[in-house]
Amino acid sequence: MGNVEIFKNLKMKKVTPLTEKTLVIGNGPQARCIAEELLAKDADLIVASEENAFVLPFPEKTEILTGVKIRSCEGSVGNFNLTLDKDGEKVSRIVENVIIAEEAVRKPNFSLYGLTPCANVISLSQLKESLSDDSRPFFKNKKFVFLTGLAKESNAVILEEIMRASLKLQSEFHAKTYILTKNLKVAGHGLELLYRRTKEAGAVYIKFTESQPEIHQQEDDGPVILTFTDDITGEQFRLTPDITVADETISPPENTSDLAAIFGLDTDPHGFLQSDNVHRISVLTNRKGIMVAGPSRDIQSPGEEITDTGNLALSIFKPSDERETASAYKAQINPRLCSGCLTCYSVCPYNAILPDTTASVMPDACEQCGVCAAVCLSRAITIKGLTYIEISDHIEKNTPQKKETFTPFLLAFCCKRSAARAHELASCMGHKLPPGLKIIEVPCAGGVSHYHIFLALRNNADGVLVLTCHEGNCHSERGNLYAHEQLNMIGSFLEIAGFEKERLLIKPLASNMSKEFAEITNTFEKKILDLGPSRFKMKKQDFSFLT
Amino acid sequence: MADKNVLVLGGGIAGLSAARKLADFDIGVQLIEKSAFLGGHGIQFSCKATDKCVKCGACVVEETLENVVRHPKINVLLNTQTQKITRSDGQFSVTLQKNPAYIDPEKCTGCGLCFEKCPAHGAISRGFSKSNLPFYAISEKNCLFMKDKSCSLCQDTCPEEAITLDQKRTDHVCETDAIIVATGFEAFNPESKPYGYNVFDNVITSLELERTLRQESIVSRPSDNKPPEKIAFIQCVGSRDAKLGHLWCSKICCGSSLRMAKLIRSRQPETEMAFFYMDVQTFGKDFQVFYETVQDDIRMIRAIPGDIFRTETDRLRMAFLDNSTHEILEEIFDLVVLSVGITPGKDTKELADQLHLAVSDSGFLSPSENGIFTAGTALGPMSIAETISNAGNAVWETLKYLRI
Numbered sequence: 001m002g003n004v005e006i007f008k009n010l011k012m013k014k015v016t017p018l019t020e021k022t023l024v025i026g027n028g029p030q031a032r033c034i035a036e037e038l039l040a041k042d043a044d045l046i047v048a049s050e051e052n053a054f055v056l057p058f059p060e061k062t063e064i065l066t067g068v069k070i071r072s073c074e075g076s077v078g079n080f081n082l083t084l085d086k087d088g089e090k091v092s093r094i095v096e097n098v099i100i101a102e103e104a105v106r107k108p109n110f111s112l113y114g115l116t117p118c119a120n121v122i123s124l125s126q127l128k129e130s131l132s133d134d135s136r137p138f139f140k141n142k143k144f145v146f147l148t149g150l151a152k153e154s155n156a157v158i159l160e161e162i163m164r165a166s167l168k169l170q171s172e173f174h175a176k177t178y179i180l181t182k183n184l185k186v187a188g189h190g191l192e193l194l195y196r197r198t199k200e201a202g203a204v205y206i207k208f209t210e211s212q213p214e215i216h217q218q219e220d221d222g223p224v225i226l227t228f229t230d231d232i233t234g235e236q237f238r239l240t241p242d243i244t245v246a247d248e249t250i251s252p253p254e255n256t257s258d259l260a261a262i263f264g265l266d267t268d269p270h271g272f273l274q275s276d277n278v279h280r281i282s283v284l285t286n287r288k289g290i291m292v293a294g295p296s297r298d299i300q301s302p303g304e305e306i307t308d309t310g311n312l313a314l315s316i317f318k319p320s321d322e323r324e325t326a327s328a329y330k331a332q333i334n335p336r337l338c339s340g341c342l343t344c345y346s347v348c349p350y351n352a353i354l355p356d357t358t359a360s361v362m363p364d365a366c367e368q369c370g371v372c373a374a375v376c377l378s379r380a381i382t383i384k385g386l387t388y389i390e391i392s393d394h395i396e397k398n399t400p401q402k403k404e405t406f407t408p409f410l411l412a413f414c415c416k417r418s419a420a421r422a423h424e425l426a427s428c429m430g431h432k433l434p435p436g437l438k439i440i441e442v443p444c445a446g447g448v449s450h451y452h453i454f455l456a457l458r459n460n461a462d463g464v465l466v467l468t469c470h471e472g473n474c475h476s477e478r479g480n481l482y483a484h485e486q487l488n489m490i491g492s493f494l495e496i497a498g499f500e501k502e503r504l505l506i507k508p509l510a511s512n513m514s515k516e517f518a519e520i521t522n523t524f525e526k527k528i529l530d531l532g533p534s535r536f537k538m539k540k541q542d543f544s545f546l547t
Numbered sequence: 548m549a550d551k552n553v554l555v556l557g558g559g560i561a562g563l564s565a566a567r568k569l570a571d572f573d574i575g576v577q578l579i580e581k582s583a584f585l586g587g588h589g590i591q592f593s594c595k596a597t598d599k600c601v602k603c604g605a606c607v608v609e610e611t612l613e614n615v616v617r618h619p620k621i622n623v624l625l626n627t628q629t630q631k632i633t634r635s636d637g638q639f640s641v642t643l644q645k646n647p648a649y650i651d652p653e654k655c656t657g658c659g660l661c662f663e664k665c666p667a668h669g670a671i672s673r674g675f676s677k678s679n680l681p682f683y684a685i686s687e688k689n690c691l692f693m694k695d696k697s698c699s700l701c702q703d704t705c706p707e708e709a710i711t712l713d714q715k716r717t718d719h720v721c722e723t724d725a726i727i728v729a730t731g732f733e734a735f736n737p738e739s740k741p742y743g744y745n746v747f748d749n750v751i752t753s754l755e756l757e758r759t760l761r762q763e764s765i766v767s768r769p770s771d772n773k774p775p776e777k778i779a780f781i782q783c784v785g786s787r788d789a790k791l792g793h794l795w796c797s798k799i800c801c802g803s804s805l806r807m808a809k810l811i812r813s814r815q816p817e818t819e820m821a822f823f824y825m826d827v828q829t830f831g832k833d834f835q836v837f838y839e840t841v842q843d844d845i846r847m848i849r850a851i852p853g854d855i856f857r858t859e860t861d862r863l864r865m866a867f868l869d870n871s872t873h874e875i876l877e878e879i880f881d882l883v884v885l886s887v888g889i890t891p892g893k894d895t896k897e898l899a900d901q902l903h904l905a906v907s908d909s910g911f912l913s914p915s916e917n918g919i920f921t922a923g924t925a926l927g928p929m930s931i932a933e934t935i936s937n938a939g940n941a942v943w944e945t946l947k948y949l950r951i
Contacts, residue, residue: 153834209870234873268833276831276832281604281607308936310944311940319572424677472602508598512592515763
């Protein structure tokens with residue numbers, strides 16, 4: 001998208017008063033459960049549902065927008081400006097927080113088993129629905145086969161539903177049940193016990209390891225015949241069920257990808273609205289003030305959905321933290337230097353950049369990672385702790401006295417969440433570290449720019465390390481990847497200029513990896529000892545671009 | 548907001564998360580831990596990332612622990628247990644018994660001299676995180692001074708005069724508005740299983756492997772410190788076991804053992820590994836991909852081996868049923884890792900009596916409300932992520948109870 005288009009799509013509203021409203025987006029039980037819980041604590045709510053009916057116990061206490069679609073969301077936490085579509089009309093609302101809590105989509109796995117749905121081949125949801133209906137005499141004394149996790153791995157949520165259905169079929173309809181699976185997914189609360197109970201009630205479990213049952217459906221609506229070899233005894237079996245039940249794949253709600261685009265949210269590999277990152281536990285996203293719950297964020301059991309509600313409530317009602325970083329510590333963009341290229345806007349992991357003729361920072365959304373400052377070609381962005389002067393002072397203060405024997409001066413830029421903590425632990429554990437190693441703690445390795453690297457080299461560092469979080473563990477989601485790109489690029493430039501690129505090293509490291517910290521730094525020191533002192537020279541005037 | 552206080556029992560990830568979240572609401576927290584270190588089992592876990600993070604959550608424990616010890620609203624009491632709890636007018640009065648720390652956290656610099664000099668094995672232990680303050684602890688069971696006052700080497704050598712061995716246990720009474728019970732789990736002790744644990748050096752538990760990988764980064768055989776050529780992982784030791792009456796899946800072991808196996812594979816690529824299992828459980832959001840790739844590196848064998856014997860060359864021999872040939876096979880390994888299950892804490896019953904809490908048939912605590920709330924693996928097996936969520940919800944229930 002070109003800049004002009006970005007500007008067109010993002011007509012920014014000017015400063016609006018802050019609000020304490022929370023928007024809940026969802027149609028089903030999860031959204032209702034959240035709304036009820038928050039309303040009981042007098043939260044100021046707006047509920048937006050794509051469906052036309054959404055019933056709440058205290059309708060007078062909240063605004064319910066039914067039949068609406070979210071069109072856009074601008075601004076940041078405390079001041080999200082939303083545009084919704086209601087019957088072709090545009091509606092605007094300003095809210096402090098947004099909660100996304102839609103219901104999951106179930107897709108029956110008929111085709112994975114070569115089956116065509118018909119009266120005797122049904123999905124798990126169809127069976128559940130029939131069982132909740134009081135009179136189903138047609139299940140009486142019937143033989144049921146459940147197929148689960150045979151074509152692809154299933155999960156505990158599906159198994160629990162199958163076992164509950166089996167138990168009901170056995171106890172209320174004297175039905176015979178067979179459950180065919182690969183790995184029995186009992187890793188849920190009380191499921192092993194439930195498994196034993198279904199077995200005692202007569203359920204037969206057939207587990208496959210390398211083989212698969214052969215499934216034949218005679219014609220499109222005909223009976224199903226299953227033939228297989230027992231894994232343990234090697235015996236041949238044949239099953240002719242009256243009803244075959246296929247398991248289901250649980251997928252993100254249908255509008256998830258739209259919502260991800262509108263709200264600028266990272267998704268996981270399946271498309272759920274939360275990146276697979278431990279920093280988002282349990283209902284957080286890459287954006288402050290936008291939370292996800294229940295089936296919008298993962299495949300969940302009903303118990304976990306309740307837990308999510310409690311965690312959401314904590315996020316919504318949490319008093320603003322006085323100790324939270326003052327805006328002076330957030331990224332600052334100098335409008336006189338900003339060229340309006342919007343590189344910062346495209347890389348900011350937290351959507352904290354407000355694009356306009358020049359970019360500016362929304363301080364409430366900024367998490368001070370420094371990624372924007374590192375990529376800014378106009379050097380218009382500064383962030384406290386990462387400025388040229390501060391880093392330069394820091395390096396100068398730490399530059400060791402020249403010794404008679406060569407002791408490599410190693411400068412390590414360490415992410416404050418991971419490597420800097422690993423360094424502390426390494427010291428605690430008494431690991432031997434290179435004597436010339438100096439640490440510069442940075443908020444995120446993605447905030448280390450080529451200026452910092454050149455500063456280090458100009459200040460006689462014999463080797464420069466950048467130690468990042470592991471891929472998929474970066475609080476800024478991609479800061480570590482930017483750091484890798486950046487360092488590799490500088491390395492190749494230096495190589496062209498005839499300088500050893502081995503003097504630069506980037507490695508991932510977790511906060512609890514003290515031994516690895518020692519190993520990486522000691523190995524690096526050995527390498528630099530082999531290379532000898534750095535020959536990097538930069539005349540003052542060559543360096544003027546940095547000041 | 549009125550000044551409210553909450554007592555959190557247990558300093559593992561459930562208690563730490565609960566304490567942190569309560570403190571965010573400006574509630575005064577007394578965090579009680581019976582051992583000398585905060586962090587519970589989770590703080591002993593290794594990061595299992597190879598090149599990418601595998602979402603085991605070990606680093607989150609580290610981060611939460613750091614946030615807790617720095618938080619001005621949280622007061623941590625180590626080496627402390629509850630003695631008596633009474634309740635009147637919605638207030639709890641809790642008698643706490645605190646064993647002395649012997650090492651003053653204010654003075655201790657963590658230099659480790661005491662640890663080096665101590666002549667009694669196991670008398671001084673070391674923390675796992677740099678946020679474990681003090682980083683060293685003296686064990687009354689093994690310390691010679693506690694036994695017969697025959698040694699005070701640590702006290703005499705400590706350059707900061709941080710150690711005072713002659714201290715007495717003290718009782719404290721703490722008034723609190725609510726209690727969160729987050730007393731965690733006990734790892735299954737596999738001595739009763741026919742695998743030779745505590746008989747053969749090279750049979751270890753998954754927890755011991757976690758600690759080794761965390762501290763040493765690579766794995767070696769305890770008997771000779773040599774890298775093992777072949778490692779066997781045995782799953783469900785103490786879980787899903789009708790004979791023991793353990794009718795639960797511990798939920799975390801498939802994930803932690805397979806992730807550790809992959810980690811060993813990446814650091815010690817020559818190692819051959821076999822994984823003996825009943826059912827592989829789904830863990831993590833990218834399980835399908837993980838499970839497919841792990842099978843290239845690790846031999847998956849759907850069988851639970853019988854007895855383990857030591858060979859003449861100090862290796863371990865075991866027999867199991869091979870599914871493809873339907874025959875009993877024998878195989879020899881250098882190291883056997885027992886994936887020990889999550890079981891209820893030893894003092895669950897006693898604690899439940901003190902607090903009038905219900906215990907489920909499986910022996911874990913039942914969820915509780917009305918002033919005393921429960922969180923984490925004291926309720927049953929949970930992963931780190933699940934425990935954090937569960938603790939968050941317990942905090943929310945507590946806030947509602949306190950009308951905050």
